[in-house]
Amino acid sequence: MQTYFVRVECDVTAKVHAQPLRYRAYINNELFAERTWIWTNSYLVENFQIQAAPGVYPIRFETVDIDHGCITVQNYKTDVDIIANQIRQLQKQLKKLKKQNIDKDDIKSVEQQIQTLDDALQLCLKNRTVKIITYQGETALEISNESK
Numbered sequence: 001m002q003t004y005f006v007r008v009e010c011d012v013t014a015k016v017h018a019q020p021l022r023y024r025a026y027i028n029n030e031l032f033a034e035r036t037w038i039w040t041n042s043y044l045v046e047n048f049q050i051q052a053a054p055g056v057y058p059i060r061f062e063t064v065d066i067d068h069g070c071i072t073v074q075n076y077k078t079d080v081d082i083i084a085n086q087i088r089q090l091q092k093q094l095k096k097l098k099k100q101n102i103d104k105d106d107i108k109s110v111e112q113q114i115q116t117l118d119d120a121l122q123l124c125l126k127n128r129t130v131k132i133i134t135y136q137g138e139t140a141l142e143i144s145n146e147s148k
Contacts, residue, residue, distance in 0.1 A: 001053045003052055004145070005049070006049075007078070007082055009046065011043050011046075012073050015069050015071075018068040019068065021037040022036045026059070027050065037071070046073075052143055056135050058138045073139075079124045079130060080128070083121045087121065094114065097110060
């Protein structure tokens with residue numbers, strides 16, 4: 001069976017009462033990450049890279065030390081969202097470079113990066129192999145082999 005490489009990101013924040021505050025992230029009941037929360041006044045972008053066959057894969061986070069605090073997970077992003085965000089960041093950088101009259105080779109390099117990412121984005125949009133869904137009350141990845 002054919003498998004697909006997909007990326008998913010989400011933002012994790014924590015309210016810490018005591019250390020250590022640890023959490024685990026599972027996809028389809030497979031442990032993908034265990035982290036000890038060491039940050040203050042910030043959030044973590046959790047990144048999953050998955051090679052999997054078409055199907056539905058529930059995503060679950062659990063706090064290991066439940067009386068030490070809690071975590072909140074939100075803002076799930078798929079390949080399409082991640083690449084589009086990278087393009088926006090590079091476009092901002094390009095605008096600054098052009099205002100500062102930076103070397104034309106640097107500008108050309110950023111423009112090429114944007115074009116490469118745009119090509120990847122168009123391919124992702126065409127194939128759209130992954131999306132975030134709610135499955136049996138849980139956040140899940142749906143990997144599909146159906147092109148749009």
